[in-house]
Amino acid sequence: MAKILVVDDESSIRRTLKDILEFEKHTVELAPNGPEALEMFRDDEYDAVLLDIKMPEMDGLEVLEKMMQVREVPVIMISGHGTIETAVEAIKKGAYDFIVKPPDLNRLLITIRNAVEKKELVNQTRQLKREIDKKYEIVGESESIRALKKMIARIAPTLSRVLIIGENGTGKELVARQIHEQSSRAKSPFIEVNCAAIPSELIESQLFGHEKGSFTSAIKQRHGDFELASGGTLFLDEIGDMSLSAQSKVLRALQENKIVRVGGEQDIPVDVRVIAATNKNLKEEIKKERFREDLYHRLSVIIIEVPPLRERKNDIELLVKHFVQEISDIQGKAPLKVMADALKMLEGFHWSGNVRELHNVVERLVILSDQQITSDDIKTYVEPLML
Numbered sequence: 001m002a003k004i005l006v007v008d009d010e011s012s013i014r015r016t017l018k019d020i021l022e023f024e025k026h027t028v029e030l031a032p033n034g035p036e037a038l039e040m041f042r043d044d045e046y047d048a049v050l051l052d053i054k055m056p057e058m059d060g061l062e063v064l065e066k067m068m069q070v071r072e073v074p075v076i077m078i079s080g081h082g083t084i085e086t087a088v089e090a091i092k093k094g095a096y097d098f099i100v101k102p103p104d105l106n107r108l109l110i111t112i113r114n115a116v117e118k119k120e121l122v123n124q125t126r127q128l129k130r131e132i133d134k135k136y137e138i139v140g141e142s143e144s145i146r147a148l149k150k151m152i153a154r155i156a157p158t159l160s161r162v163l164i165i166g167e168n169g170t171g172k173e174l175v176a177r178q179i180h181e182q183s184s185r186a187k188s189p190f191i192e193v194n195c196a197a198i199p200s201e202l203i204e205s206q207l208f209g210h211e212k213g214s215f216t217s218a219i220k221q222r223h224g225d226f227e228l229a230s231g232g233t234l235f236l237d238e239i240g241d242m243s244l245s246a247q248s249k250v251l252r253a254l255q256e257n258k259i260v261r262v263g264g265e266q267d268i269p270v271d272v273r274v275i276a277a278t279n280k281n282l283k284e285e286i287k288k289e290r291f292r293e294d295l296y297h298r299l300s301v302i303i304i305e306v307p308p309l310r311e312r313k314n315d316i317e318l319l320v321k322h323f324v325q326e327i328s329d330i331q332g333k334a335p336l337k338v339m340a341d342a343l344k345m346l347e348g349f350h351w352s353g354n355v356r357e358l359h360n361v362v363e364r365l366v367i368l369s370d371q372q373i374t375s376d377d378i379k380t381y382v383e384p385l386m387l
Helices: 011-023 034-043 060-070 084-094 105-134 143-155 173-181 199-208 244-256 282-287 295-300 313-331 340-347 356-367 375-381
Strands: 002-006 027-031 048-054 074-081 095-098 160-166 190-194 233-237 273-278 303-305
Touching: 002 011, 002 034, 011 027, 011 105, 027 034, 027 160, 034 048, 034 060, 034 273, 048 105, 060 074, 060 084, 074 084, 074 105, 084 095, 095 105, 143 173, 143 303, 160 173, 173 190, 173 233, 199 244, 199 282, 244 295, 282 295, 313 340, 313 356, 356 375
Parallel strands: 002 027, 002 048, 048 074, 074 095, 160 273, 160 303, 190 233, 233 273
Antiparallel strands: none
């Protein structure tokens, strides 16, 4: 159950609240005044706080303000002198709720339950975000990766479109994610579209949506990815594989900041930052009339090239250890130690599949190796399968 701090200058109210909450299986700690409550709050973690407003030395609103500066915890204000103005001021300062004394028991318990559930949800959300951030972390300390991270930090706060180029498996999606996460749009959607994985006859519906009845299987209206990403970032991966027809509509969307659903007539405004990526040489594709030159110029305001793994082999040790920890966490096992001779062998391979290939190899080694990853494991499980 929850750990709750009760702050009130009246000992009878403190004891009553403590008895009620402990009967509900909560852990309760008591503070008779604001300064003592703040000291306890700084030294310990609480799931919720019940805080009186009218107290000597320091009133509850001041205590609330100082608590919010320490950490975000649901604070429920309680007062026998409640007014609408006081309640509004408390909520503005960050209070979760305001309850008038003597409190209605049912309302008090429901409010505490809801406050604790909210805190748990916020903590889970933060944990998920940390896991996502770790999943999309760009690992490496080589000169080329430091330059890449510096470039991302510089362009992320802008609204400029970005074209990411590089071989398959180099981590172009990670770059797109980092640009989004470091931008002012980080709290808005990041929508990824793999243009190579969607059939050409469906890509327009995927991007722009469709109206009901616009084609045989369109049994209901569908919002496209441009609409879903509005306010955030749309990542067009493998854009070099997009059909010319879809390219022309993407160009119009970028020019006019509006789209039309397949089978529709109404213009729909969209606010999207577009980041595109490709492993193809788009200038060569333009010469072969497979990619629109005007679209290329719209997309390539900023061009970022992600280096292949063979050009940053001094990052392999960091990547291997990172992948070993990540894969071990997923599989619920202790991470294996990677021996120096094994790392040296891994650094010697060509890695035509880049970081993605290295990840697959490390996963294989984590599964098949015993107490540690050795050069014998590399010879047995990796060397024979390298291209």
